[in-house]
């Protein structure tokens with residue numbers, strides 16, 4: 001994951017942007033590369049851990065074809081700590097992610113039927 005994600009981001013940038021050459025160099029640098037931030041994507045996964053102090057949630061998510069993410073377990077930042085209140089470890093969830101390499105952010109999340 002740590003090695004593959006920047007490559008995946010670069011692939012997405014290459015596919016979407018005429019500024020790909022410049023954007024690849026800055027992929028993963030928060031705020032530096034608007035071209036490296038494609039539209040939000042929908043994912044499904046299982047909550048493996050929640051860290052309220054960091055505002056992160058670890059999801060074992062399925063592959064997300066639209067942003068070329070393979071299935072993996074990863075810790076994600078959340079747009080708001082409130083997002084963590086409605087879910088718990090073990091929940092199967094549907095989530096919205098704003099992909100940006102290791103700084104990808106969950107912007108919405110809800111538990112699916114248990």
Ligand SMILES: [Cu+2]
Nearest residue numbers: 069072073074
């Ligand atoms: Cu992932």
